[in-house]
Amino acid sequence: MEEIKVGVFLSDCGGQLSKILDFNAITSFVKSIPGVTFVAQANEFWRGDGLKIILEAIESRQVNRIVVAESIPKVSEVAIAKAVEEAGLNPHFVEVIDLKDHCAWPHRDSPLEATEKAKAMLLAAIEKVKLMEPIERAEYPAVKSVLVIGGGIAGMQAAEDLAEMGFQVYLIEKEPFLGGLAARANRFFPTDDCAICIQSPSSLKTVANTSRKCVYRSGISELPNLKIYTSSKVVKVEGAPGNYRVAIEQRPRYVEIEKCIACNLCSNTCPVEVPDEYNAKLKTRKAIYITTPLVYPPAYVIDEKACKFHECAKCVEVCPTKAIELDQKPKQVILNVGSIIVATGFKEFDPSVIKEYHYDEYPDVITNLEFARMIDSFGPTNGAIIKPSNREPVKHIVFVQCVGSRDRRWNPYCSSICCMISLKHAIFVKETNPEIDVTICYIDIRTTGREHEYYYERARELGVKFVKGRPAEIIHDPATNKLIVEVEDEILKKFLELEADLVVLATAMVPPEDAKELANILGLEIDSDGFFKEYNAKLRPTETMHRGIYICGGATFPKDAPTASLHAHSAAIKAAKFLMNGKIVKDLKVAVVNEDYCGDCEFCPVTCPYNAISLVPKDNGRLVAKVSDLLCEGCGVCVGTCPVGAIELKHLKNNQILAQIRALLSINGSSKPLVLAICCSECGHAAVDSSGMAMMSYPANVRVLRVPCAGIIQVQHILEAFRAGAQGVMIVGCKPDGCHHGVGAQKAQRKVELAKRLLSEYGVEPERLEMLNLLFIEGDKFAEAAKKMTELVESLEFIKLP
Amino acid sequence: MSTIRFMEEIRRRHGGETIALCYQCGTCTGSCPVSKTSDRYNPREIIRLALLDNRQEVLYGDAIWLCASCYNCQERCPQGVEIAEIIFTLRNLAIREGKIPKLYEEFANNLVASGRLAPISKFLEKKRAEYGLPPMKPVDIEAVNKIFSATGFLELFSRSKGEKS
Numbered sequence: 001m002e003e004i005k006v007g008v009f010l011s012d013c014g015g016q017l018s019k020i021l022d023f024n025a026i027t028s029f030v031k032s033i034p035g036v037t038f039v040a041q042a043n044e045f046w047r048g049d050g051l052k053i054i055l056e057a058i059e060s061r062q063v064n065r066i067v068v069a070e071s072i073p074k075v076s077e078v079a080i081a082k083a084v085e086e087a088g089l090n091p092h093f094v095e096v097i098d099l100k101d102h103c104a105w106p107h108r109d110s111p112l113e114a115t116e117k118a119k120a121m122l123l124a125a126i127e128k129v130k131l132m133e134p135i136e137r138a139e140y141p142a143v144k145s146v147l148v149i150g151g152g153i154a155g156m157q158a159a160e161d162l163a164e165m166g167f168q169v170y171l172i173e174k175e176p177f178l179g180g181l182a183a184r185a186n187r188f189f190p191t192d193d194c195a196i197c198i199q200s201p202s203s204l205k206t207v208a209n210t211s212r213k214c215v216y217r218s219g220i221s222e223l224p225n226l227k228i229y230t231s232s233k234v235v236k237v238e239g240a241p242g243n244y245r246v247a248i249e250q251r252p253r254y255v256e257i258e259k260c261i262a263c264n265l266c267s268n269t270c271p272v273e274v275p276d277e278y279n280a281k282l283k284t285r286k287a288i289y290i291t292t293p294l295v296y297p298p299a300y301v302i303d304e305k306a307c308k309f310h311e312c313a314k315c316v317e318v319c320p321t322k323a324i325e326l327d328q329k330p331k332q333v334i335l336n337v338g339s340i341i342v343a344t345g346f347k348e349f350d351p352s353v354i355k356e357y358h359y360d361e362y363p364d365v366i367t368n369l370e371f372a373r374m375i376d377s378f379g380p381t382n383g384a385i386i387k388p389s390n391r392e393p394v395k396h397i398v399f400v401q402c403v404g405s406r407d408r409r410w411n412p413y414c415s416s417i418c419c420m421i422s423l424k425h426a427i428f429v430k431e432t433n434p435e436i437d438v439t440i441c442y443i444d445i446r447t448t449g450r451e452h453e454y455y456y457e458r459a460r461e462l463g464v465k466f467v468k469g470r471p472a473e474i475i476h477d478p479a480t481n482k483l484i485v486e487v488e489d490e491i492l493k494k495f496l497e498l499e500a501d502l503v504v505l506a507t508a509m510v511p512p513e514d515a516k517e518l519a520n521i522l523g524l525e526i527d528s529d530g531f532f533k534e535y536n537a538k539l540r541p542t543e544t545m546h547r548g549i550y551i552c553g554g555a556t557f558p559k560d561a562p563t564a565s566l567h568a569h570s571a572a573i574k575a576a577k578f579l580m581n582g583k584i585v586k587d588l589k590v591a592v593v594n595e596d597y598c599g600d601c602e603f604c605p606v607t608c609p610y611n612a613i614s615l616v617p618k619d620n621g622r623l624v625a626k627v628s629d630l631l632c633e634g635c636g637v638c639v640g641t642c643p644v645g646a647i648e649l650k651h652l653k654n655n656q657i658l659a660q661i662r663a664l665l666s667i668n669g670s671s672k673p674l675v676l677a678i679c680c681s682e683c684g685h686a687a688v689d690s691s692g693m694a695m696m697s698y699p700a701n702v703r704v705l706r707v708p709c710a711g712i713i714q715v716q717h718i719l720e721a722f723r724a725g726a727q728g729v730m731i732v733g734c735k736p737d738g739c740h741h742g743v744g745a746q747k748a749q750r751k752v753e754l755a756k757r758l759l760s761e762y763g764v765e766p767e768r769l770e771m772l773n774l775l776f777i778e779g780d781k782f783a784e785a786a787k788k789m790t791e792l793v794e795s796l797e798f799i800k801l802p
Numbered sequence: 803m804s805t806i807r808f809m810e811e812i813r814r815r816h817g818g819e820t821i822a823l824c825y826q827c828g829t830c831t832g833s834c835p836v837s838k839t840s841d842r843y844n845p846r847e848i849i850r851l852a853l854l855d856n857r858q859e860v861l862y863g864d865a866i867w868l869c870a871s872c873y874n875c876q877e878r879c880p881q882g883v884e885i886a887e888i889i890f891t892l893r894n895l896a897i898r899e900g901k902i903p904k905l906y907e908e909f910a911n912n913l914v915a916s917g918r919l920a921p922i923s924k925f926l927e928k929k930r931a932e933y934g935l936p937p938m939k940p941v942d943i944e945a946v947n948k949i950f951s952a953t954g955f956l957e958l959f960s961r962s963k964g965e966k967s
Contacts, residue, residue, distance in 0.1 A: 356878060402827070402880070407880035407881075408823070408880065409880065409882065443825065443826075469827070469828035469831075470827035470828055470829045470832070470880070471832060472829050472833035472874075472878060486832050486833075488832040488837070488844075488846065490826065493841065493844060493847065494841075495832065495837055495838050
């Protein structure tokens with residue numbers, strides 16, 4: 001092995017730092033450190049002449065490890081690492097520290113102390129690079145193929161985008177027909193067009209051309225690289241990003257799609273009648289059926305639960321194209337895809353549980369979706385608004401908002417689209433049947449989208465009545481077959497009994513019942529409301545904690561069609577970006593397992609936020625952890641979790657953490673007791689940056705150690721800091737719910753609590769250890785906490801852990 | 803007079819914890835059998851006044867004493883506001899300040915004197931005898947008053963009577 005030769009490059013930021021720090025003293029100190037073969041000083045090192053000095057030192061083989069003291073390291077280290085790599089050195093042999101924001105500026109009032117701190121910081125960086133081992137770069141093949149789960153508006157749009165970009169796309173839908181919930185909605189707001197309308201593929205120059213069209217004639221099924229599986233669901237996913245093997249199970253249709261001409265003879269012949277769920281049970285359908293004539297695939301399907309199969313088989317006899325095959329069996333299909341998009345949408349909440357609304361008892365109490373079916377000319381009443389109980393015309397309709405949503409007993413969130421759905425329906429009623437009296441009972445009308453408020457305006461102009469008050473009960477009067485809606489009109493402070501022929505409940509929108517099962521299969525997180533959780537709501541709204549798996553549309557939260565569509569295009573772009581090169585290139589900054597120590601516990605596979613760790617049996621039957629290099633993001637949460645220290649990061653091994661702790665605390669130079677702040681690389685370290693950038697001061701006895709995530713911290717690191725002379729320790733991580741690696745900040749909090757208990761056992765005051773959860777912009781809080789901790793430990797006895 | 807907000811004062815007391823969750827949907831009033839027959843009682847309005855820190859109107863008005871404690875409102879509240887409990891909390895606060903309606907004062911007097919809310923009357927004993935029920939036993943007044951003394955009821959009651967006069 002080549003001798004380790006460390007080059008130290010000290011930027012004085014155009015002479016600003018040398019006004020505060022004694023660069024001569026620093027240089028002679030650095031030169032005295034074993035292993036340091038080269039020290040240089042310049043105005044800057046991350047570009048221009050400064051960078052040339054580094055590259056020449058590498059090329060002339062004077063150095064093979066680099067420490068650079070440079071300002072804004074988070075920017076400069078990228079440029080330096082890139083140049084270093086081009087010069088032939090492993091880019092991870094570079095450590096960049098910030099003597100400006102982390103030392104000179106915050107401690108400008110005590111230059112001598114700042115100089116001593118700078119020495120400690122440089123020593124820590126030098127010790128770290130000396131122990132650094134090369135990080136290899138790996139390449140993984142990525143299949144240019146995507147699975148889209150869910151054939152509603154979001155899934156169809158994402159599938160079409162990707163297919164047109166040239167990816168092989170598989171679109172699977174659990175129902176026998178495409179369209180999802182959206183297709184049943186009749187009309188959309190704010191466009192007022194049909195719900196079954198989607199954007200046609202622009203690559204097809206036939207009927208579809210580039211205009212938007214109904215799903216069945218949009219041409220989506222004609223894209224040669226888009227394969228659609230209906231009546232299908234995912235049962236198993238294996239493999240890794242770029243290369244998944246997905247097993248899907250397809251229920252039999254019992255009708256050959258290619259042969260069926262949708263002539264209706266089978267359905268006319270079928271003797272079995274069952275309630276038509278698609279049409280909200282407002283009519284019946286046959287055991288062999290098609291939901292509406294406007295669907296894809298335009299082929300009938302047999303309802304397995306209702307059909308008598310060979311006992312009857314009348315449909316088989318009448319089918320002119322011999323399309324019906326009663327002996328079809330479920331099929332398992334294995335798909336090889338590089339990426340997966342979840343677009344499973346949402347469904348209506350079942351309001352039966354709200355007993356005072358009697359939804360399951362009174363046929364004239366229906367939901368908004370059922371009403372949408374009723375006003376559809378292809379629907380159960382051919383568009384006539386009637387009382388389901390006796391099919392008589394309706395004179396009074398009352399809409400009830402927030403049924404099961406904004407309700408802490410069922411769904412605490414606002415479903416966001418129900419106000420608009422009710423307004424849309426109320427307007428439709430008034431425009432087609434002005435004689436019908438329409439009242440909307442609401443808590444708050446929420447019309448936050450573009451053009452949405454104009455619906456509210458239009459509804460008022462059309463004479464829709466609005467009552468502010470959530471109905472307490474719906475009562476049925478058997479004598480008149482009328483419904484009475486009991487509600488307080490809050491504005492008049494009057495108790496009202498509104499007479500209604502039809503009550504429409506604006507029910508909550510909730511996750512589909514199989515969302516949890518799919519989340520388990522894919523290893524995705526579900527939020528407290530039951531929807532798929534995104535990586536970051538602000539910046540990565542369609543990404544998940546798993547590279548290669550994306551979410552869009554109503555799967556993440558109830559959405560209107562424009563937003564679902566927008567979301568779908570975003571997910572498609574993310575998947576395309578991920579797969580476009582046909583390979584995934586990655587520096588292996590990952591966790592490695594020491595199999596001699598590891599065994600039979602399940603902590604790290606359960607804790608890993610990226611599902612990168614699995615347990616595999618070794619020769620003697622013992623289970624040991626195995627890290628997927630492709631999935632691992634190198635956060636180190638597993639390191640913090642492992643009870644026996646059997647797992648560590650390649651890019652920050654335990655000996656490097658300990659060496660840095662000792663180095664940072666080996667020099668004091670101030671009269672104040674030493675404090676170590678262990679900061680995560682994300683918001684924690686950035687908060688320290690921002691305190692320096694804003695020229696806030698805190699004492700120089702506070703030293704900063706950077707780790708990838710607060711989740712890496714072990715109790716022994718904290719104890720080691722006290723052993724090495726720290727009188728106080730601060731752990732600085734992201735906000736508990738804003739951790740960039742999901743659970744790191746919370747894990748660190750638990751470590752801190754545990755360490756506090758241990759410290760008490762040792763007779764050490766637990767207040768000497770503190771956890772901070774900061775944002776970048778909270779540099780003031782860091783400076784304040786650093787001052788407070790210093791004051792606290794100054795007031796306490798000096799301690800030295802054995 | 804307390805320096806903290808009235809809403810905060812209610813929220814810190816047992817039974818009042820959920821008051822801030824109210825978003826004024828009116829389900830309580832729509833469900834209330836008293837509100838249906840009288841506009842003198844409107845639970846939504848009481849909560850609203852309390853949230854706006856209108857201590858005077860809430861504690862010194864008659865409304866809080868009209869609740870029939872049927873719990874319909876609490877059962878149906880979509881935000882889990884414990885309305886009936888809050889009304890009890892408000893009554894307790896009112897009594898602390900010496901505001902006690904005649905009827906409740908009588909109840910309290912009866913309790914202290916006989917250990918019962920309503921005294922045993924001749925009519926009641928006659929009826930019991932008719933139904934073949936044994937006569938009611940007198941309550942151990944001394945024991946009851948020990949409880950009242952230990953729980954601070956006596957002090958509270960005498961104070962509220964004192965402030966009234």
